[in-house]
Amino acid sequence: MSLRLYNTLTRTEEDFRPLDPSGKRVTLYCCGPTVYNLAHIGNFRTFVFEDLLRRHMESRGHEVRHVMNITDVEDKIIRSIHESGEDLRSFTGRFEAAFLEDLDALGCLRPTVTPRATEHIAEIIAMIQKLEKNGVAYKAADGSVYFSIEKFPSYGRLSRLDRTQLKPGARVSQDEHSKEAYGDFALWKAWSERDGKVVWDSPWGRGRPGWHIECSCMSTRHLGETIDLHCGGEDLVFPHHEDEIAQSEAATGKPFVRCWLHSAHLLVDGRKMSKSEGNFFTLRDLLAKGFTGRELRYALVSVHYRLPLNFTLENLEAARQTLRRLDAWAERLREKAGGATADASKPGSLAAAFSGALDADLNISDALGNLFEALRESNRRMDGNELGAKDAAELWRDWKAVERVLGLPASDPAGAPPEIAALAEERKAARQAKNWKRSDELRDTIHAKGWSVKDSPEGYKLTKL
RNA sequence: GGCGGGUUAGCCAAGUGGUAAGGCAGGGCUCUGCAAAAGCCCCAUCAUCGGUUCGACUCCGAUACCCGCCUCCA
Incomplete structure (x- = not known):
C-alpha cells in the first residue's frame, strides 16, 4: 500500500512518490515561524501536523530531509525593535530559542535544518538578479524590486485565483504604491527610515528582502530546485505560496514543489x-x-x-x-x-x-x-x-x-521527593495495621502537597497532580 | 461578488450505495477498608426537503446554517 496525500495543487489525493529514484529520500520544506513573539497553539497545530507527517514517512522507511525556515527579518520584527531599540539578532534570537524549546516540549523532532533568512541574503540577492535577467522583475521608482505576475502566466494556479481579477482591497500596503500592477509583490524592499539599522547592501541600493523570497531561496539552497513536499497553514496558500511558486519557477524554469500540503486553522x-x-x-x-x-x-x-x-x-x-x-x-x-x-x-x-x-x-x-x-x-x-x-x-x-x-513524549516518571515517599510509606504501614483513620489522614496530607496516591493489589502508586 | 471547506450522539470525530469506527463525558457492573485508579458492558440512524436506486448517511438537485481565503496571519 502506498502513501496518499492531498495535494493542494491538484485538489486531489495522490500517490506519494519521492523524486529520489530509489524512492527513499524525501525533501520536505515547512514554512516556519516569524520570530517576533511566542508562537501560539494555532501555529503549533501546523508544526505538529508536519511532525506527524515526517514521523509517519520515517516509519515507512523514508529518509526525510526536513527544512524549516526561521523568518528573522520582517515588518513586525522591525516594528518591535524600532520601539525597544533592541538589536535585531538578540531580539529574534530570544523568540527563536523559545520556539525550539516549545517544539521539544511538544515532542516535535527538530527539523534537519532551521535556516535563518538573514543568513541567506546573498542567495536572495542572486535569485532576484536571476529574476531580473529573466525579465520578470523590475525596479520601481521607490527603489524596491517587484515581481511582475503578468510575466508568469500560471500565476494563481495554486490558490485558484484569477490573476487578472486581483483587485485592490482595503488592505493594500501603503508603501507599495510604486508597483506596476496590483498583484505584483516585493522581492526587495528599499530602505526606509523605519527600518533603522536593519539593512543590507544590494545591486538596487540599501534595503531588505521581501517576505516570500526567503522561502524560495532556502528551499532551493537546502533541498534543491524541485522538492517533494512543501507544507504550511492554509492561510499561506495565497499569497505566500503562490508567490514562492512564481519566483522559484521563473528563476529556475523547473517545477518548484511536487506536492503542497496545507493544514486547516485552529479555532x-x-x-x-x-x-x-x-x-x-x-x-x-x-x-x-x-x-x-x-x-x-x-x-x-x-x-x-x-x-x-x-x-x-x-x-x-x-x-x-x-x-x-x-x-x-x-x-x-x-x-x-x-x-x-x-x-x-x-x-x-x-x-x-x-x-x-x-x-x-x-x-x-x-x-x-x-x-x-x-x-x-x-x-x-x-x-x-x-x-x-x-x-x-x-x-x-x-x-x-x-x-x-x-510522537508522544514519554510521560515524566520523576519519582516523588523523599518527603512524599516517606508519607506514602507511613500510610502503607498504617494500612497494613488497618488503621484506616491514620491512612486517610496521610492520603489527605499527601494530596495537599500536590501528589495523589492510589492503591492497587501490587501496592500504592504516587502521581503528581 | 469570486474560489474553497463543512453540517454524524452532550462534546470531539471516522466511515461507506447494503443497513453507523474510535475518544471524552454519562450510566451500569467488577475490583476495593473507604476512595481513587483500572477493567468490562451500555449509550446515534448521520442539518432540512425532494430525486435516482431493490436499497442512501453515503449519488444528484434545492434549502438552511457555519467557516476559510481573495495580499497581517500556521
Whole structure:
C-alpha cells in the first residue's frame, strides 16, 4: 500500500512518490515561524501536523530531509525593535530559542535544518538578479524590486485565483504604491527610515528582502530546485505560496514543489484566536495551567490536519484522560510481557493497521480507532487471563511503534521527593495495621502537597497532580 | 461578488450505495477498608426537503446554517 496525500495543487489525493529514484529520500520544506513573539497553539497545530507527517514517512522507511525556515527579518520584527531599540539578532534570537524549546516540549523532532533568512541574503540577492535577467522583475521608482505576475502566466494556479481579477482591497500596503500592477509583490524592499539599522547592501541600493523570497531561496539552497513536499497553514496558500511558486519557477524554469500540503486553522471555542477575545493561548499559557506538552500534542495531533480544529480546555482535559488510559494499558502490557521478546522483524496487526490508516492522507481518526480497538480487545483478554506473555510482548512492540509515530513524549516518571515517599510509606504501614483513620489522614496530607496516591493489589502508586 | 471547506450522539470525530469506527463525558457492573485508579458492558440512524436506486448517511438537485481565503496571519 502506498502513501496518499492531498495535494493542494491538484485538489486531489495522490500517490506519494519521492523524486529520489530509489524512492527513499524525501525533501520536505515547512514554512516556519516569524520570530517576533511566542508562537501560539494555532501555529503549533501546523508544526505538529508536519511532525506527524515526517514521523509517519520515517516509519515507512523514508529518509526525510526536513527544512524549516526561521523568518528573522520582517515588518513586525522591525516594528518591535524600532520601539525597544533592541538589536535585531538578540531580539529574534530570544523568540527563536523559545520556539525550539516549545517544539521539544511538544515532542516535535527538530527539523534537519532551521535556516535563518538573514543568513541567506546573498542567495536572495542572486535569485532576484536571476529574476531580473529573466525579465520578470523590475525596479520601481521607490527603489524596491517587484515581481511582475503578468510575466508568469500560471500565476494563481495554486490558490485558484484569477490573476487578472486581483483587485485592490482595503488592505493594500501603503508603501507599495510604486508597483506596476496590483498583484505584483516585493522581492526587495528599499530602505526606509523605519527600518533603522536593519539593512543590507544590494545591486538596487540599501534595503531588505521581501517576505516570500526567503522561502524560495532556502528551499532551493537546502533541498534543491524541485522538492517533494512543501507544507504550511492554509492561510499561506495565497499569497505566500503562490508567490514562492512564481519566483522559484521563473528563476529556475523547473517545477518548484511536487506536492503542497496545507493544514486547516485552529479555532478556540469556535472562534479565531485573538488576544482581545481572551482566547489566545501559547504553549506556555497551557503549561502554566498545569497541562503538559504531551497532552497538548495529543489534542492537536488527534484531529485530521485538513479539518478545522476547535480547541477548548475541555478537549485538552479529554486528551489528558485518553493518555492516562493509554499509559495504564501500556504499563499493563509491559508487565504482562515480562521478559518475553517479540519478533522484531515483522509488525503486528496493530502496527500495520495504524500505519495503513495513516497512509490514507494521515487519517489519524481511523488510526486511533484501530489503536483503541486493540487496546480494548487486549484488555479483555488480560482480564480473562487469555493473553500470553509473547502476545503481550508483540502488542507492546507495536504500541512502541505507534507511540513513536504519534510522537508522544514519554510521560515524566520523576519519582516523588523523599518527603512524599516517606508519607506514602507511613500510610502503607498504617494500612497494613488497618488503621484506616491514620491512612486517610496521610492520603489527605499527601494530596495537599500536590501528589495523589492510589492503591492497587501490587501496592500504592504516587502521581503528581 | 469570486474560489474553497463543512453540517454524524452532550462534546470531539471516522466511515461507506447494503443497513453507523474510535475518544471524552454519562450510566451500569467488577475490583476495593473507604476512595481513587483500572477493567468490562451500555449509550446515534448521520442539518432540512425532494430525486435516482431493490436499497442512501453515503449519488444528484434545492434549502438552511457555519467557516476559510481573495495580499497581517500556521
